[in-house]
Amino acid sequence: AQSVTQLDSQVPVFEEAPVELRCNYSSSVSVYLFWYVQYPNQGLQLLLKYLSGSTLVKGINGFEAEFNKSQTSFHLRKPSVHISDTAEYFCAVSDRSNNNDMRFGAGTRLTVKP
Amino acid sequence: ETGVTQTPRHLVMGMTNKKSLKCEQHLGHNAMYWYKQSAKKPLELMFVYNFKEQTENNSVPSRFSPECPNSSHLFLHLHTLQPEDSALYLCASGQGANEQFFGPGTRLTVL
Numbered sequence: 001a002q003s004v005t006q007l008d009s010q011v012p013v014f015e016e017a018p019v020e021l022r023c024n025y026s027s028s029v030s031v032y033l034f035w036y037v038q039y040p041n042q043g044l045q046l047l048l049k050y051l052s053g054s055t056l057v058k059g060i061n062g063f064e065a066e067f068n069k070s071q072t073s074f075h076l077r078k079p080s081v082h083i084s085d086t087a088e089y090f091c092a093v094s095d096r097s098n099n100n101d102m103r104f105g106a107g108t109r110l111t112v113k114p
Numbered sequence: 115e116t117g118v119t120q121t122p123r124h125l126v127m128g129m130t131n132k133k134s135l136k137c138e139q140h141l142g143h144n145a146m147y148w149y150k151q152s153a154k155k156p157l158e159l160m161f162v163y164n165f166k167e168q169t170e171n172n173s174v175p176s177r178f179s180p181e182c183p184n185s186s187h188l189f190l191h192l193h194t195l196q197p198e199d200s201a202l203y204l205c206a207s208g209q210g211a212n213e214q215f216f217g218p219g220t221r222l223t224v225l
Binding site for chain 1: 118120145147154155156157159162164169170204206212213214215216217218219
């Protein structure tokens with residue numbers, strides 16, 4: 001089965017600074033990769049996904065992620081963050097042959113300070 | 115109303131109570147999911163339903179009992195829960211290889 005490791009549990013950053021949230025996965029099969037965001041008292045919302053094709057994926061709110069198969073990574077980046085980006089971010093991986101089996105990382109708490 | 119809705123949003127119950135969580139999706143998806151989200155832990159998949167049939171049960175204790183009467187509705191029946199069952203319970207729906215769409219969750223507190 002696949003698994004996901006989010007290397008940082010908390011990332012504090014100042015407003016307008018760039019940010020990278022790291023995600024590594026482990027799987028013996030081909031996978032799909034996702035980043036979700038969770039704002040307080042809400043469910044998870046999809047930021048972006050990698051299914052196939054270009055390894056650089058652009059998502060909502062100015063976020064992007066790059067799939068690196070050799071390093072089994074899918075790091076999330078944003079060149080300039082806003083206060084409103086403060087939230088919990090989850091990386092997820094699913095087996096291409098069984099999308100019901102989606103595994104999530106433990107989450108990274110991004111705090112954007114003024 | 116669109117998307118995935120969950121009721122109630124908050125629930126406090128004693129260990130001897132019986133309660134139910136409800137999830138409804140208006141997206142025409144064939145699959146629905148229950149997840150448990152506890153502090154400092156990854157999201158835990160509990161149950162999966164495809165076309166109203168349960169296809170996954172990740173070793174969930176029998177005090178949690180799911181029900182899927184149709185592709186749009188999913189319930190989680192709760193009885194004799196323990197304090198460690200306190201968590202945010204998230205419902206999601208999906209179709210095929212695409213992403214899952216999540217509801218806002220039910221914050222459950224077991225006293």
